[in-house]
Amino acid sequence: MSLLERDPNAPDAWLGEMPITSRYTAGVAGERFFRAIKDEGKILGSPCDRCGITYVPARQFCERCMDELDETVDVGTVGEVHTFTLLFENLDGTQREEPEVVAFISLGDGGLVHKLDEIHLDDLEIGLLVEAVFKPEAERQGSILDITYFRPVPS
Amino acid sequence: MSERVAIIGVGWAGYRPVTPEVSYKELTYEAAVKAYADAGIDPRRDVDSFVTVAEDFIEGTSIFDEYVPDQLGAVLKPVHTICGDGLHGLATAHMLIRTGQAHLVVVEGHSKASNILTLPEVTAYAQDPILNRPLGLNTDFIAGMEMNRYMYETGATPEECAAVVVKNRRNAMRNPLAPYGADLTVDEVLSGPPLAWPLGRHEVAKHADGAIVMVLASEERARSLSDQPVWILGVGWCNGAPSLESREWGDVPYIRKAAVMAYRQAGISQPHLAIDVIEVDDTYAYKELQHLEAINYCRAGEAGMLTEEGFTAPDGELPVNVSGGSLGMGNLLDASGLARALEIVLQLRGEAGLRQLKEAKVGLAQSWRGAPTTSGAVAIMGS
């Protein structure tokens, strides 16, 4: 398309980066949700009366009707594996030898994405009941990582 | 107000795994020149408005919008960016023309995926920063969990998903634009390394560089400029729940709604009877099946079986991704939807070469913006 030619000594690529450094607030609802994990070891949801849905994690608004959700309910710390994957890939795309077990755990009408542990892969199936394992209270920081992982409920 | 809108020119450059000899601007320019020549127009004189689809972190530039006009012939013209897929761009051009304020509108999308050295980490920055990102997971985990739930709910099998890879990469061998043509077997696909079980590494579209430009026109302008306008019969787009915590894992209701919107405009009630050729998003192999079911090509759980039976093959009853799809042509990031639409345009114009289908009068293109999004679009075109 070009009449101009590329200088044979032209460098192929110019290297650079996007330096994105961030600080995120947990938000109005996140504050409630993560304080409950941190201080009480509880998982909170937010019921929307109009839609008949209990969102988990707790949120400030119903995405379906935009009502404000100012109530919270304790939904317990045991949920069902709704789906899961064995992740053989690191964050940077390199292959892992041993997979991480990641699941979506149903709680209320929502749930949490988290890792599973203390589990035999043979036992792993959709519908399995799992419970949250919390860090010791003194080490919790009000983060999703205050839950170390979920594990099968002892039968 | 112009009710009807047509695509009257298309141009492309790429698609290749790498394109080191040209900058993104030069790649786009090549596609633009071809599209304008195809439409028989001069962008400086004739075009009323320009639409680009792009995302900052993909380009490595904040406010990437800045760098759009020069290589499109769009300087000092109405230009804007849609942070969406190429089909969102097409829908935007469609709307602009229907207002009656614009008669010729250009849509552009490009990928320089090869220039992003840390794409998985950039993609992970699309995860919720508070709820999900602290887990430090490669975003493909979402695809693995979706695929697992999709198979659980519909009874689809790993073999059926792998059959999509076999078909699409085989189709790509008959498409000179496609860099990833291959003659594989289902076993070869399934015995590849695991990625996010049940998803295997061979079931994920590899990235490619490329650029696509399309020229859209009002009915009056289309009839005066083009011998073979491709009419936009309907276009729909929709978002689902962005949160992983409130979405459906086995289904894609947003694609379903986008399709309903497009069918309603096109007056189509029985897609399998009305449509001759389909291009759907196949970023991950299972997505082709899930998307076919969502656009009501068949009932939930049937798409895999139909694939295995050859129903979706080029010589099948209703061919899907004759182009090779993203598995065969490469994942062009947000230009992927334009690649799907381009194949429909070429098929409807009878210009698809070796892979030309016999009876191609109405075609459908569908896109998805990739994990972790719940954003997709559908466009239906007719000759």
Add this chain to the structure above:
Amino acid sequence: MTSKTDEFPGTPLREADFSEGKILYRHDEMNGQYAWDTGVGIGSYLAALKTGVILGSHCRTCRKTVVPPRTVCEWCFRPMDSYVPLLDTGTVNTFSLCYVTWDVKRIKEPEIPAVIEIDGASPLHGIMHKLGEVEPDEVQIGMRVQAVWKPEEDREGSITDILYFKPIKEG
């Protein structure tokens, strides 16, 4: 509507709310690394800089010489006709005396960014660079300047192969 509303939503925070742990938050950082293909025009520009030349390109239709060089003229949308080696002298089109870093920390000696119209390019066609070897209060729009290059062996094919532009002493 605003006249009817007393209370607008929003919860302003003080920086101390973070440092004192009154609210929950987290830090993160993206690893975004890129290798942008330089292509024809900019690749040739960088190669020329390495040899101590500022390269432009010429559009015969518009009778314009532009810098940096590109392969298409953005005004007539015709391919550019030729490369043009420009001079390494020019005129200050505009400048600033910048006393802060990007994150608004103060610096003592100002940086002096400028747009410099390059000799040999069409009027008003310049590049952004910095000025040096000049007192801040002596900088003026219209001032004549010349590029100060890195030693040849240190150049790498980058805009920083020019260290800065310095005033041309008259006479």
Add this chain to the structure above:
Amino acid sequence: MGMRKVAVVGAGMTKFMRRAQETGKELSWQATRMALESCEMTLDDIEAVCLGTAPDAFDSVHLKGEYLSDGAGAWGKPFMRSYVGGGTGVFAPIQGWYHVASGLFDTVLVVCEEKMSSYYPHAQGAFLTIFDHTTERPLKPNLLWIFALEMNRYMQTYGISKEDIARVAVKNKRNAADHPCALLGDADITVEDVLNSELLAWPVNRLDVSPVSDGAVTIVLAAEHVAKRITDKPVWIQGVGWSLDTAYWTNRDLAYPRYVEYAARMAYEMAGIKEPRKQIHIVEPYDPFDYKECHHLEGLLLADRGQAPQLVADGVSLRDGDMPVCPSGGLLGVGNPIAAAGLMKVAEIFWQLRGEAGARQVPGQPKRGLAQAWGDLMQVGTVVIMGTNP
């Protein structure tokens, strides 16, 4: 033929804050809920959603339109995010306009959000990457450079003094003292305060610049037949225009924003405006820096080149002047959560034309107003003209 007419029927906004506790989703929801309540509509009444938000770097989320979509009310709806850098806040209503004018939708939400405090330690860092990655970024330019370079060129070309320009900052920060959402309103600020504030990048001092902010604004658009059922005071979108200049910003004269003129001419033509200075009653031009307001008034053809600073000196652009400019308090006073700040200007025109701007209400029952934003590398103009008549 005949184009479908589009009206603004509701608006809502959050406070503009230096740092908000709310997430970006929550800010978007707050503004959106308020806008819906303002016209007694529910989310079910909305057919599509348009989002405007500036660089992903600010909120520090990749694909942030997708991330914000639920807060914007897009669950299960057609949703798109438009983007023209700093011009986005006035572009998003244009996007909403073409959604409705196309005939595809009757009711659309237009939401603009920015949470700049998420880019930490300083939001200006997001601007390091707006320059060309290969030919400019290696010089490590910061955002102030490009404004200072443009301001200097503007002042030099027309012989304008810093005092002339500082009056704009004073006017807007004083106006903002009456805005309940304002971050930097100050009824007592003087020209000396501006001139004596910290020198950042000559000729730019700290009080010449609008503050980094978090916030969100939402408006509701409706087609004519629907608008009249929703409210008896719809405000009509009469004209829209936008234009993007070359990315080679060092290859043109920064003294005049021709892209704003192109955008304005497009909007004037659509609105049938032949004499903008007589036919436009209130103006909300983009004022991230004080000189920018002047620059933009000239590009909008509302002042002769180099003469815009005189409008403040003569009192013309004061709230009770002949052509009030930034009666809201503008970005300089209310704050500058980029895209939200642009849409705040559109909301201000909406409230002013309905006579609902409270303490900020301009006298004389204005009939027509113009909002404008600017963005990119001194490059894009976006213009919306609104009036009480269709």
